[in-house]
Every structure is written in C-alpha cells, then in structure tokens.
Amino acid sequence: MLGRVLVGVAALLLLVFPLLSDDAYYQNMVILSLVFAIAASGLNIIMGYAGYVSLGHGAFIGLGGYTIGVMATRFDTVSPWLWVPLAGVVTMVVAIGLGFVSLRSSGASFVIITVAFLFLAQVVAVNWVGLTGGSGGLTLPLPGWDASYLNWPFYYALLGLLVLQVALSWWVRRTKLGMGLVAIRGDESKAATIGINLPVQKIIGFAASSFLVGAGGAVYGYYLTFIDPRGMFGILLSVQIILSLLIGGSGTLWGPVFGAFLIEPLNEVANNQFGGGNIRLLLFGGLLALVVIVLPQGVLPAIEGLLLRRRTAGKAGLVGARIRTEGVSLESLTSRNAGTVETAAPHAILQVQDLSKRFGGLRAVDHCTFDVRQGSITGLIGPNGSGKTTVFNLIDNTMSANGGTITFDGHRIEGLPAWDRAHRGLGRTFQITRLFRDMTVLENVVAAQRAFSMSQLTHIAVSGPEAKAAEELLQFVGMRDFRDQKARALSYGQQKLVELAQVLMLDPKLILLDEPAGGINPVLIERMGDMIRELNSYGTTFLIVEHNMPFVLDLCERVHVLGRGATMATGTPEQIRSDPAVIDAYLGEDFELEPERVQ
Amino acid sequence: MTEFLQYLVLGLLVGGVYALVASGLSLVFGVMKIINIAHGAFLILGAFLAYTIWSRLDIDPLLGIVIILPVTFVIGWGIYWAAVRPVRSAPIASTVLLTFGIALVVEALMGFAWGNNATSIRPGYGSESFHLAGLYMPKAQVYGGLVAIGVLVALGLFLTRTWLGRAIRAAAINPTGAELIGIKVVTVSALVFGIGTAAAGAGGAIIGVLYSFVPGTHYVWIARLLAIVVLGGLGSLNGAMIGAVVFGLAETFTAAYVSPAWATAFPYLIVFAVLLIRPQGLMGSRLREDAVAT
Numbered sequence: 065m066l067g068r069v070l071v072g073v074a075a076l077l078l079l080v081f082p083l084l085s086d087d088a089y090y091q092n093m094v095i096l097s098l099v100f101a102i103a104a105s106g107l108n109i110i111m112g113y114a115g116y117v118s119l120g121h122g123a124f125i126g127l128g129g130y131t132i133g134v135m136a137t138r139f140d141t142v143s144p145w146l147w148v149p150l151a152g153v154v155t156m157v158v159a160i161g162l163g164f165v166s167l168r169s170s171g172a173s174f175v176i177i178t179v180a181f182l183f184l185a186q187v188v189a190v191n192w193v194g195l196t197g198g199s200g201g202l203t204l205p206l207p208g209w210d211a212s213y214l215n216w217p218f219y220y221a222l223l224g225l226l227v228l229q230v231a232l233s234w235w236v237r238r239t240k241l242g243m244g245l246v247a248i249r250g251d252e253s254k255a256a257t258i259g260i261n262l263p264v265q266k267i268i269g270f271a272a273s274s275f276l277v278g279a280g281g282a283v284y285g286y287y288l289t290f291i292d293p294r295g296m297f298g299i300l301l302s303v304q305i306i307l308s309l310l311i312g313g314s315g316t317l318w319g320p321v322f323g324a325f326l327i328e329p330l331n332e333v334a335n336n337q338f339g340g341g342n343i344r345l346l347l348f349g350g351l352l353a354l355v356v357i358v359l360p361q362g363v364l365p366a367i368e369g370l371l372l373r374r375r376t377a378g379k380a381g382l383v384g385a386r387i388r389t390e391g392v393s394l395e396s397l398t399s400r401n402a403g404t405v406e407t408a409a410p411h412a413i414l415q416v417q418d419l420s421k422r423f424g425g426l427r428a429v430d431h432c433t434f435d436v437r438q439g440s441i442t443g444l445i446g447p448n449g450s451g452k453t454t455v456f457n458l459i460d461n462t463m464s465a466n467g468g469t470i471t472f473d474g475h476r477i478e479g480l481p482a483w484d485r486a487h488r489g490l491g492r493t494f495q496i497t498r499l500f501r502d503m504t505v506l507e508n509v510v511a512a513q514r515a516f517s518m519s520q521l522t523h524i525a526v527s528g529p530e531a532k533a534a535e536e537l538l539q540f541v542g543m544r545d546f547r548d549q550k551a552r553a554l555s556y557g558q559q560k561l562v563e564l565a566q567v568l569m570l571d572p573k574l575i576l577l578d579e580p581a582g583g584i585n586p587v588l589i590e591r592m593g594d595m596i597r598e599l600n601s602y603g604t605t606f607l608i609v610e611h612n613m614p615f616v617l618d619l620c621e622r623v624h625v626l627g628r629g630a631t632m633a634t635g636t637p638e639q640i641r642s643d644p645a646v647i648d649a650y651l652g653e654d655f656e657l658e659p660e661r662v663q
Numbered sequence: 664m665t666e667f668l669q670y671l672v673l674g675l676l677v678g679g680v681y682a683l684v685a686s687g688l689s690l691v692f693g694v695m696k697i698i699n700i701a702h703g704a705f706l707i708l709g710a711f712l713a714y715t716i717w718s719r720l721d722i723d724p725l726l727g728i729v730i731i732l733p734v735t736f737v738i739g740w741g742i743y744w745a746a747v748r749p750v751r752s753a754p755i756a757s758t759v760l761l762t763f764g765i766a767l768v769v770e771a772l773m774g775f776a777w778g779n780n781a782t783s784i785r786p787g788y789g790s791e792s793f794h795l796a797g798l799y800m801p802k803a804q805v806y807g808g809l810v811a812i813g814v815l816v817a818l819g820l821f822l823t824r825t826w827l828g829r830a831i832r833a834a835a836i837n838p839t840g841a842e843l844i845g846i847k848v849v850t851v852s853a854l855v856f857g858i859g860t861a862a863a864g865a866g867g868a869i870i871g872v873l874y875s876f877v878p879g880t881h882y883v884w885i886a887r888l889l890a891i892v893v894l895g896g897l898g899s900l901n902g903a904m905i906g907a908v909v910f911g912l913a914e915t916f917t918a919a920y921v922s923p924a925w926a927t928a929f930p931y932l933i934v935f936a937v938l939l940i941r942p943q944g945l946m947g948s949r950l951r952e953d954a955v956a957t
Binding site: 111115116117119165166168171172173175176177179180181183184187188191299303306310341342343345346348349350351352353354356357360 | 692698700746749750753754755756757758759760761763764765766767768769770771772774775779882883885886889890893897924925927928930931932934935938939942
C-alpha cells in the first residue's frame with residue numbers, strides 16, 4: 065500500500081516535472097536518468113529474471129543511437145522520430161543474433177559474448193567510416209520544434225518509453241515466459257525437466273530486454289545530437305546500467321528505475337564536482353564491488369525485507385504446520401491419460417535398450433535393458449551405486465548417454481532435449497528435491513510447461529486457469545495452504561510433495577520418482593503410496609527408485625533389480641524377494657519383509 | 664617465404680607471452696569458476712610496475728619480473744581475502760560483476776598513480792634486433808618470449824611436481840573431495856588468485872616492453888585474454904596455452920596480411936566463431952551442469 069502511494073507520487077512528480085523546473089542542469093540529469101531507467105528495466109528481464117549478466121546493454125543504447133544517427137543524416141526530409149521504433153527493431157534483431165550464438169549454452173559464455181559485442185561494436189563504429197563517420201562521429205539535425213519547448217519533447221518521449229518498459233517487465237513476470245526465466249535463474253537443468261525450452265525462452269527474454277533499450281537509445285542519440293563511438297559504446301554506459309539495476313534491486317519491478325534515479329545524480333556529481341575521469345571510475349567500480357559483496361539483493365528488496373520482518377514479528381509461521389493428509393481427488397487431471405486404462409493391452413510405454421553411461425573409466429550404467437508397462441507401477445531397486453539415479457538422469461536427459469536407445473510411447477527419445485521429453489509426457493522428481501527456492505509454492509507448480517508454443521508463453525501464469533489447475537494439484541498433495549510460501553522455507557518432506565505437484569502439472573504419462581519415501585515421516589510415506597495408487601488408477605504409469613523395501617514391494621506389480629549398471633533380475637515382488645541372486649547382491653540373507661509395517 | 668617464417672616466429676613469441684597471462688586467467692576460472700575481468704587490469708599494473716622499476720631503480724624491466732612476481736602475488740592474494748572470498752559461492756553472475764568492479768577500481772588507481780598518458784618502457788635493446796638466416800627479430804620480442812616461456816615452465820613444474828600444485832589441481836577438479844582429504848580450498852583459492860595475478864603481472868612487464876600502454880588499455884587485453892581462454896576451452900590450462908599460441912599466430916598474420924585496423928576486431932570475431940561452432944573450445948570439456956544442486 066505504502067509502495068503504491070510512493071510509486072504514484074513519483075509518477076505524478078515525473079509527469080509535472082517540466083512545470084516545476086526549467087533548470088538545464090536538472091533537466092539534463094532527469095533525462096539521462098530516464099534513459100538509464102529504461103535500460104536498467106530492460107536489462108532486468110534477462111539479468112534480474114533469468115540471471116544472465118549482460119555487459120552489453122550499454123551497446124544497445126549505442127546501437128539505437130547509431131540507428132537514428134545513420135538514418136537521420138541520410139534521410140533529412142523525414143522526422144527523426146520515425147527511426148525510434150526502427151532502432152528498437154534493429155537492436156532486437158542484433159540481440160536475437162547474439163542470443164543465438166551464446167544462449168544455447170549457459171552462464172559464462174553469455175557474459176563473454178556480451179563483453180565481446182560491446183568492444184566489437186566500438187571497433188566497427190570506428191572503422192566503418194562510410195556508415196558511421198568513424199571516430200569523428202555523426203551530427204544529427206537539430207530538432208525542429210519551437211525553442212520554448214526546450215528539451216521536453218525528449219523528456220516525454222523517454223517517459224513514455226519508460227512506462228512501456230515497466231509495463232512490459234511487469235507483464236513478462238506474470239506470464240509463463242517470465243516464470244520460465246525465473247526458473248532458469250533458479251536451476252537451469254531442473255527447469256529443462258519440467259518442460260521449459262531453455263534456448264528459446266532465453267533468446268525471447270533477451271530480445272524482450274533489448275527492444276525498448278534500443279528505442280530509448282535512439283531518443284538519447286537524438287537528444288545529444290552528436291553520436292561517436294566513445295560516447296555510444298563506452299563501457300561505463302553498461303556499468304551504469306548494471307549498477308542501477310543492482311542497487312535498486314535485481315528482479316524487482318521498480319528497483320531498476322529507482323536505482324537509475326539514484327546513480328545518475330551521483331554520476332553527475334562525480335563528473336562536475338570532481339572532474340570525472342578517474343574519480344568516476346573509482347566511484348562506479350567501488351560501488352559495483354561493494355554492492356555485490358554487501359547488498360547483493362539491492363536497496364528496495366532490503367527495505368521490503370525489513371518491513372516484512374517488523375510486520376510479522378511475533379507471529380507464528382505457517383511452514384511448520386502439519387500437512388493435511390486426507391485424500392482429495394482430482395478433477396483437473398488428466399486429459400492425456402483418459403481412456404488409456406480401458407485399453408489395457410499391456411504394451412511397454414518405456415523401453416530402455418543397451419543404455420550405457422561412462423564417467424571416465426567407470427561404467428555407471430552398462431548396457432542396461434528393461435521396460436515399463438503402460439499403466440503399471442514399476443520398481444527399480446538395487447544397491448547404492450548400482451546406477452539407478454544415473455538411469456533416471458539418462459531417461460530424462462539430465463545427463464546424456466554414451467550409447468543405447470530409449471523408446472517412450474512408441475518414439476525414440478534419446479536424442480531429444482529434456483524439455484521435449486517432458487512435453488511428450490515424461491515427468492521426474494529428484495532424490496534431493498530441486499524446487500526453485502526463491503519462488504512461492506504456487507509459482508513452482510505453474511512454472512511447469514506441458515507443451516511448447518509461442519502463444520502459450522504469453523499466458524498469464526499467476527492467475528486464471530493455470531493457477532487454478534496448480535491449486536487443485538496442490539490440494540491433491542495436501543500443500544494448498546502453503547501456496548504463497550517460498551519454497552526454501554519448506555521442510556524436505558513438504559518439498560517432495562510440491563515437486564510431485566509440479567511434475568503433475570506436466571500431465572505426464574510416465575512419472576519417474578526418485579526415492580519418494582526417502583527422508584519423510586511414516587504417515588507421509590503412507591499418504592505418498594496412496595497418492596501414487598490414485599494417480600495410477602487415472603492411468604499414469606510410475607517408475608520408482610526406492611530403498612524402502614516394504615514400500616516398493618507393496619506398491620509395485622513389477623520390479624527390476626539393477627546391479628553394476630545392468631539389469632540383473634526382473635519379476636513380481638514375490639519373485640524378487642526369493643531370487644537368490646538378488647538376495648546375495650542387495651537384500652541380504654536375513655531380509656524378511658515384516659508384513660505389519662506395510663498397510 | 665622468409666617473410667612468412669619471420670611472422671611465424673614473431674607469432675610464436677607473442678603467443679608465449681599470451682600463454683603466460685592466459686594461464687593465470689584459466690587457473691582462476693578452473694579453481695573458482697570465476698571469470699576474472701580484472702585480469703587485464705592486473706596485466707597493465709604489471710606493466711606500470713615494470714616501468715617504475717626501470718625508470719626509478721634503473722633495473723631491466725624483464726629482470727624486474729623477479730620483484731613484480733611477489734608484489735602482484737600479494738596484491739592478488741589480498742584482493743581475494745578482502746573481496747572475492749565473501750562471494751566465492753555466489754553464482755557466476757555476481758562474481759563477474761565483482762571482478763569487473765575491481766578492474767575499474769584498479770584502472771582508476773593506476774590513473775591516479777601513473778597518469779593517463781601513454782607510457783612505454785624502452786630498455787637499451789629496445790630498438791635492436793637479431794639477424795639470423797635473413798630473419799629480422801627484435802631483441803625485446805625474443806627476450807620477452809623466452810622469459811614468458813621460462814615463467815610458464817616454472818609454473819607448470821610447480822603445478823605438477825609439488826604437493827601444493829597437486830592440491831591446487833585437486834581443488835579445481837573436485838572442491839568437496841579436496842576438502843575431505845585435508846585441502847583447505849579457501850586457502851588454496853587465495854593462493855591461486857595470487858598466482859593468477861602474478862602471472863598477469865609478469866606478462867604485463869613483458870608486454871610493457873613491447874607496446875605502449877595507458878590504464879584504459881586493460882579492456883583490450885581482457886578482450887584478447889577472454890578470446891584466448893574461450894578458444895582453448897574455459898578452465899583448461901593446456902587449452903589456454905594452445906589457444907594463446909594459435910591466437911598469437913592468427914593475430915600476427917592478420918595484422919601482416921589483412922589489415923592492422925581490423926586486427927583489433929579479431930579477438931571478438933574469434934569469440935563469436937568459437938562459441939557458435941564449438942562452445943566448449945578446443946580442449947575444454949563441457950562444464951558439468953547436471954550435478955544435483957543441493
């Protein structure tokens with residue numbers, strides 16, 4: 065509430081600022097602040113949401129500036145304003161190209177490519193004299209409006225762009241696209257297993273983060289009326305943008321705007337009171353290092369956290385509450401599996417053939433072959449180190465195999481990326497849960513994407529049908545009361561339940577469960593078993609890795625035993641229990657299933 | 664043909680200097696998974712130190728490396744404890760910004776200490792050359808290349824033949840495992856950051872003899888160095904060496920046969936090409952991204 069009032073007051077001030085002051089110094093300062101606010105808010109989409117640092121956003125301003133410079137000096141009969149949207153498009157196209165080069169892999173190479181782009185842009189601007197005028201730069205025609213308007217047309221154009229940028233940023237954060245980007249920041253390879261198409265989403269995110277920055281850069285270039293490589297592609301431009309974002313609060317809506325209006329006046333003071341140059345470097349460099357070390361989350365989130373702590377002081381948290389374990393049946397599940405129960409000719413939904421994985425000389429999975437029948441609950445057991453989790457990793461492409469084939473639902477999938485496998489109906493939970501720790505429980509569930517389409521990326525994730533389906537799933541696993549808690553506040557057992565709901569959001573045909581009963585209390589184990597049975601009755605197939613023998617043998621109709629990376633036995637629980645080889649390798653001579661522990 | 668041979672030797676010599684500096688950058692990335700943007704600034708710092716040693720104490724700048732190595736080592740070691748250690752487990756996005764900030768601060772401090780005018784070091788042999796079988800070899804290049812290779816060999820022996828060197832490699836391969844067998848990874852990391860900085864400092868002293876420099880030159884160098892380690896494969900020491908030599912040769916030939924003006928664009932184009940065609944570089948294996956996050 066307080067936040068909204070503050071934003072409203074600030075917006076009103078910005079709107080009427082020209083009426084309050086016509087001082088050229090402050091006018092310039094506010095105009096530059098707007099440019100940096102647009103750029104920082106744009107950068108926020110790729111760096112704040114997706115966690116990918118771009119040191120090249122300063123060069124997007126330059127690219128916008130050069131677009132208007134080159135066009136306006138060549139076509140002097142049309143209004144330069146016409147080139148502002150073009151500048152946005154040019155910048156976006158370049159960003160998509162850069163993204164294509166670097167965003168297919170992760171982290172480090174993206175940073176390096178954005179640095180390389182920044183310097184390359186400068187070299188091109190200096191050397192391509194015919195287009196850019198070289199180091200001498202380009203001089204734009206002076207604006208044609210009445211001198212009494214001063215620079216206010218620039219001001220309002222930038223203010224308009226900032227409004228658009230903040231709106232874009234707000235909208236992206238609420239869509240499936242934004243949810244995917246935040247998931248990528250949290251845990252990229254996990255994001256792939258819940259159907260998030262990493263390269264496409266990152267490239268779209270990068271394009272979205274660049275468009276209005278280019279347009280803003282064009283207005284900035286027009287405002288300066290002089291464009292040269294130093295001013296347009298200087299590294300400090302990028303530093304100031306990053307600093308604005310970091311200080312204000314990376315990943316927040318208003319942080320980057322706030323940060324820009326904080327840093328630009330500092331910059332002016334360093335330039336005018338202290339002669340710029342080295343002092344400005346020292347200020348920016350020192351602040352950058354200091355913020356990373358001392359205040360990595362930024363000013364606005366820090367204040368927010370402080371207020372939240374004061375408000376909730378003395379109140380008990382919800383996260384310790386007992387999980388409601390009464391069964392809730394599902395209405396929204398499961399369109400994909402409907403009808404499959406009837407046609408119960410038991411063909412294999414998953415066939416693994418000669419699957420192999422080596423880590424150096426160690427063969428973790430060695431020509432492993434087994435299948436999982438449609439509609440079954442199948443167990444995969446074996447001693448520690450026998451390769452169970454590695455097999456899971458190979459099936460969902462968390463790792464890539466060295467050889468062998470995987471056939472899922474009649475199609476070979478071993479060459480497909482993880483998100484494609486998820487879209488085909490393969491879901492997987494992890495032995496050590498991998499929720500997105502900074503997202504709420506609800507966000508974790510809606511982050512899953514059961515199919516990929518451009519239009520689906522624009523769906524609003526946090527409300528409407530997506531959220532409704534997610535809430536139903538949370539209700540099913542008994543975690544609905546926790547929907548607005550951050551995932552990192554949950555206990556291990558609660559995280560297991562949320563991860564199950566997250567996977568169910570994929571509407572999977574086959575779910576791989578990695579130790580569903582590990583580390584949770586007996587009541588919850590029982591509830592877990594009930595849920596698996598209920599989901600199975602709707603037609604979902606399960607493959608379960610588990611060390612809790614009573615749990616597995618009671619639940620599964622068929623069990624595969626792994627030893628040294630290969631399947632050593634297959635059969636019904638009774639057959640496995642009495643197989644001498646299995647007893648020798650895994651269960652032990654004295655294994656005896658105590659019936660009273662299974663209910 | 665003679666001309667070609669001459670560029671070949673020059674390219675190899677400059678490649679040796681690149682290899683020394685790039686090995687420091689690669690070592691830091693290998694152990695800490697930090698892209699040290701400040702590495703170029705440390706290089707220029709080495710060049711300024713060599714300049715001061717040469718102009719004030721009248722000691723040969725290449726000989727001055729004996730002094731520069733410990734000085735830059737301590738600087739790097741100190742920076743690690745003061746600034747890098749608090750964020751050592753932060754994602755790459757944070758550490759890259761931190762080292763970027765450090766680079767700017769070092770640049771500013773060098774500006775205060777030595778001024779922003781072009782500086783060059785001209786020892787007596789600076790304008791002399793060896794003439795051998797029709798080849799024309801500037802003495803500074805030859806001495807510089809040999810010294811770089813000497814320091815590099817010493818570094819290689821240290822990493823492979825000493826307990827500490829093996830501890831460093833262990834920490835690079837598996838930090839958790841290294842902790843379990845009694846290697847204190849934080850201490851090792853501080854040492855590695857110091858060694859990396861010293862490699863940059865020593866390389867900088869040589870480079871200062873070959874080219875003129877200002878504090879802001881470090882951007883050009885970090886771009887080159889990043890191109891080299893990307894080419895060789897991030898974190899692979901052998902890759903960095905091979906990348907450096909390939910890069911030195913390619914750069915020398917481009918400047919000689921294509922155009923010196925566009926040779927400045929060369930490093931960036933290499934980065935683009937490598938990441939497009941072979942993202943893991945010549946020698947690198949793809950980073951494991953599949954490890955279960957805890």
